[in-house]
Amino acid sequence: MQAGNRILGPIRRRLAHLVxxxxxTLVNDxxxxxxxxxxxxxxxxxxxAEHWQPYGFTYKPHAGAEALVLAVGGHRAHSVVIACADRRxxxxxxxxxxxxxxxxxxxxxxLKRGRVIEVVTETLxxxxxxxxxxxxxxxxxxxxxxxxxxxxxxxxxxxxxxxxDVEPGTGSTxxxx
Numbered sequence: 186m187q188a189g190n191r192i193l194g195p196i197r198r199r200l201a202h203l204v205x206x207x208x209x210t211l212v213n214d215x216x217x218x219x220x221x222x223x224x225x226x227x228x229x230x231x232x233x234a235e236h237w238q239p240y241g242f243t244y245k246p247h248a249g250a251e252a253l254v255l256a257v258g259g260h261r262a263h264s265v266v267i268a269c270a271d272r273r274x275x276x277x278x279x280x281x282x283x284x285x286x287x288x289x290x291x292x293x294x295x296l297k298r299g300r301v302i303e304v305v306t307e308t309l310x311x312x313x314x315x316x317x318x319x320x321x322x323x324x325x326x327x328x329x330x331x332x333x334x335x336x337x338x339x340x341x342x343x344x345x346x347x348x349x350d351v352e353p354g355t356g357s358t359x360x361x362x
Contacts, residue, residue, distance in 0.1 A: 199259030207231070209250045209269065219245070221266055223252055229261075236266040247271060247289065 210230070211222035219236040234254060238244070246252075250271040257263040274289040280298050287293040295303040330336075336343045 199256075202261055203256050203259055205254045205256070205261075205264075207252045207254050207266075209246050209248055209252055211248065212236075212245055214245050219243075221246075221252065221269075223254065223264075223266070225254065225261075231261065231264055234264045234266050236269065244269075247273075249273070 205225050207223035207225045209221050210224050213220045213222075213233075219238070220233045221236050223231045223234055225231055231254070234252075236246075236252075246269040250269050252266045252270075253268045254264045255267050257265060271289070274287065276285050276287050276293065276295075279285060279295075283295065283297055285293050285295040292306045293303070295305070297303055
């Protein structure tokens, strides 16, 4: 029995430490692969764990975020972070099948049921510096563009914008006066 425990003991320990929960204490975002410093068990710290992120998506977790750690080959020194979550900021109340990107500041892009995309920036004081920027040569739309505020195109405001010499019917208007 003792011989079996002596042989199986190291294997049991490796299996027990294969997957762990951790708390992020520090983030190094400067390298090609982001690395994290983590607090694991009561007195265990792990520095330089690679944070694997899905292709095309990146984020920098706050200190205090939670991480799921995988010890590659059962060795804690070779651990990688396969997911980070932060329950302090997670969106709640989504319907089945909905998807959202969000920040700790309340901004979100929410793909809702009914093929609705909601873009929200949470600010108490909306100012001219708050914007949604589209850096693209063309924006195509097949529906209406609705606005509760002014619309400006080519530096011309729609409010108070009038054309003279307008003929009724299907003709075109002339340039603004």
